[in-house]
Amino acid sequence: MTGGRYLGVDLGSTTAKAVVVDGAGKILSSSVVTMGAVSRAGMQRAIDQALGEAGLTESDLQGTVSTGYGRRLVPGAGRTYTEITCHARGTAEMVPGVRLVIDVGGQDSKAITVGDDGLVRDFAMNDRCASGTGRFYEVLARAVDVPIEGLGDLALRGSDELEVSSMCATFAETEIVSMLAEDQDVADIASSVHRAIAARTLALVAQVGRYTPVVLTGGVARNPAAVHFLSRALDAEVTVPAHPQITGAFGAALLARDGDRGRPVATDVRGADEMFPRPRGHAHDGHDCSGCDGTLGPGTVDLGTVIPAWR
Amino acid sequence: MPESVALQRLREAARDPRAYVAGWRAHHPGRRVVGVMPMNFPREIALAAGVLPVYIQDDQRPVAEGRAYLPEFYCGYTRNLADQAATGRLDHFDALLLADHCIQLLGASDVARAVGDRSVFFGMLISSLSDSWAEKKIAEMMGQFRGEFEKLSGAPIGDEALTRAIEAYNADRELLRRVFDERAAGDTTWSPVELQDMVVSAQVMDPIEHRDLLVEALAAAPRGERDDRVRVHLSGHLCHAPRRELLEVIEETGAVVVDDDLWSGRRYVQSLVPFTPGEDPMSAIGRWYAERNVDLPCPTRVQHDVDWDAWLIDATRRSGAEVVVHLMPKFCEPHMLFYPELRKALDAAGIPQLLVETEHEGIPLEALRTRLEALVERALRHRPAYA
Incomplete structure (x- = not known):
């Protein structure tokens, strides 16, 4: 373990996340607290949990960076960064070589392209509409009366051929109710809505260009149907980090470690390896995969290869 | 002060x-x-x-x-x-x-x-x-x-x-243009909202009265010095002023607006009527109209040898702007049609940019703040000093 302890806090619209790293960027602890709405209490609980798990107090920290919509509410944060910068930083560390990060949070979704240096190249985010965000999935879960945790499995069992014409979070609920009134199968409804949401995300991706490898982060990445339909819409494999909700907080902690103004510092990623076993499966860009064990180790992917599809 | x-x-x-x-x-x-x-x-x-x-x-x-x-x-x-x-x-x-x-x-x-x-x-x-x-x-x-x-x-x-009217508007515009030039050089500390108020008031007021007030306002202004904030060029809003809260958010993100081509900004002040004593004033006014598009191109005009995109890149070089924020009113067809050219040209020049679609009914400010801050962070992290 290397000296120095750094805290990253991601205060989002529905959850607070905290990650503690050491001077090498190794994750010492993390927490995810569901708030329901932005709350200082929820944020403090996330910080306390992460610090407690690492056996630290706030006075042990050499730096704190906050991110998320509530980033300016985090006490003690030496600096704030947007979720866009933090998700790019954290994801590039977890999945070296990533070129496109799609983050679907509680109330917004973002498409972020990442350069060779792990820095943001371009980004797009929804700003007027909850379509395609975590909120939209919550609306769907409520309408079909299943817990949000079971929504993905339900959707994977259904057929996705129903027509979903409205992607407005309000009007889609009305449409789902009328499908239920027509005795449509709930699994088919869930599946079709997932397909429609993926198409919506594709439109966001089109604004920055479709690049591979693709990584999905945010709470929605835990929904297997969301991953499946996004992968199909993009026609590319979509990688999900082991803990997709904390990539922003992890990126914030790394930025705290990196020092003033985000100066990149060489990182020993072994810590991240231990915390996040490399996910199996990555985008295929035409190279020979024989003998590959499916991990993203050095030399298995040409990191310079970027496939712009729609520019 | x-x-x-x-x-x-x-x-x-x-x-x-x-x-x-x-x-x-x-x-x-x-x-x-x-x-x-x-x-x-x-x-x-x-x-x-x-x-x-x-x-x-x-x-x-x-x-x-x-x-x-x-x-x-x-x-x-x-x-x-x-x-x-x-x-x-x-x-x-x-x-x-x-x-x-x-x-x-x-x-x-x-x-x-x-x-x-x-x-x-x-x-x-x-x-x-x-x-x-x-x-x-x-x-x-x-x-x-x-x-x-x-x-x-x-x-x-x-x-x-006519001659007196030309001289009155020219004098007012010339003084305003000097303020914009000083801002681009980093010599003044006027905020974008203050500058917008100066220009919009010029669009409303009698030019002689406006200039007199402007002289007085400028005399009381502190001089500025260029600092290390991310320098922003604002582009778009061809025929009306953007909402003030939008301009305020831009500078709250740690950026500084150094130049623009807005109707309520440089677009209004850039061209003076090219009048020389003794000539027909109507002829000078006609030339003013014909040359405005050369001084600062507008996508509503057609002129084969004039490009807004080339002008924009030159403008960023003159002012040292590091990023461009496009302010595009929703359904502004001339801007929408020309925007792909702007985007391609800025991409080719390696200048980061952000498109902000503005609406009369308002803007989701927090989402906008995040997008603007991300642009600023991107610019900071790509500066040579941090590479």
């Missing part, structure tokens, strides 16, 4: 043109006031006729009755103009005038004609400026404007009056 009284008066005129017009009328009994729709009418002609020409501003009030006249796919500014016309908020003007061919502004002028009993004059300045007949057509239209204002004021417009 306390704000000068002069600056306060400029701000009041910019934010409440109706009150300014009422005050002006009280001091100039019997004189006419004409509401002018943007962007290219030469107000010198109106002033020479003794008429106060006021560029009509978006008053930022929600569109209510105007919705009955123009559908949602008209831009917010024109829907706001329709609403102003439908609810009597243009009644302080004796007449209205449109000199440009924007299809959306035409809709607003039609509404004003339909709901009010005041005169609405539409004279279309030719938009194709490379054609052999352009100069003749411009001169003809300028002559029509002169004739209309002679009818409105009931007296002929003399060349001497």
Whole structure:
């Protein structure tokens, strides 16, 4: 373990996340607290949990960076960064070589392209509409009366051929109710809505260009149907980090470690390896995969290869 | 340092043109006031006729009755103009005038004609400026404007009056342009909202009165020094001012606006009427119109050897702007059509950019703040010092 302890806090619209790293960027602890709405209490609980798990107090920290919509509410944060910068930083560390990060949070979704240096190249985010965000999935879960945790499995069992014409979070609920009134199968409804949401995300991706490898982060990445339909819409494999909700907080902690103004510092990623076993499966860009064990180790992917599809 | 009284008066005129017009009328009994729709009418002609020409501003009030006249796919500014016309908020003007061919502004002028009993004059300045007949057509239209204002004021417009009007607007614009040049050089600390108030008040006020106040306001201003904030060029909003809160958010993110090509900014101040003593003032006004598009290109004009994208890249080099923020009003067709060219050119030049689609009804400010901050962070993290 290397000296120095750094805290990253991601205060989002529905959850607070905290990650503690050491001077090498190794994750010492993390927490995810569901708030329901932005709350200082929820944020403090996330910080306390992460610090407690690492056996630290706030006075042990050499730096704190906050991110998320509530980033300016985090006490003690030496600096704030947007979720866009933090998700790019954290994801590039977890999945070296990533070129496109799609983050679907509680109330917004973002498409972020990442350069060779792990820095943001371009980004797009929804700003007027909850379509395609975590909120939209919550609306769907409520309408079909299943817990949000079971929504993905339900959707994977259904057929996705129903027509979903409205992607407005309000009007889609009305449409789902009328499908239920027509005795449509709930699994088919869930599946079709997932397909429609993926198409919506594709439109966001089109604004920055479709690049591979693709990584999905945010709470929605835990929904297997969301991953499946996004992968199909993009026609590319979509990688999900082991803990997709904390990539922003992890990126914030790394930025705290990196020092003033985000100066990149060489990182020993072994810590991240231990915390996040490399996910199996990555985008295929035409190279020979024989003998590959499916991990993203050095030399298995040409990191310079970027496939712009729609520019 | 306390704000000068002069600056306060400029701000009041910019934010409440109706009150300014009422005050002006009280001091100039019997004189006419004409509401002018943007962007290219030469107000010198109106002033020479003794008429106060006021560029009509978006008053930022929600569109209510105007919705009955123009559908949602008209831009917010024109829907706001329709609403102003439908609810009597243009009644302080004796007449209205449109000199440009924007299809959306035409809709607003039609509404004003339909709901009010005041005169609405539409004279279309030719938009194709490379054609052999352009100069003749411009001169003809300028002559029509002169004739209309002679009818409105009931007296002929003399060349001497025209010359004085040209000199008055030139002097005001020249002083404003100097402020913009100083900002681009990093020598002033005016915020984008303060500069917008200076320009919008110039679009509203009598030019001599405006310049006198501006001289006083500038004399009280502290000098600035270039700092290391991310330097931003604002581009777009071709015919009306962006909402002030949007401009405020941009600088709250740790950036500094150093230049722009907005209607309520450099686009208004860039071109002076190229008048030399002894020449025909109407000819000089015609040249002003023809050359405006060279000085600062507009996507509503067609000129084969002029490109907005090339101008924009040159402008960023002159000011040292590191990023460009496009402010595109929703449904502004000229901007929408030209934007891909701007984007491609800036990408090729390696200049980060952000497209912000603006709406009359407001902007989701927190989401916008995040996008702007991300742009600033991106610029900071790509600076050589941090590589």
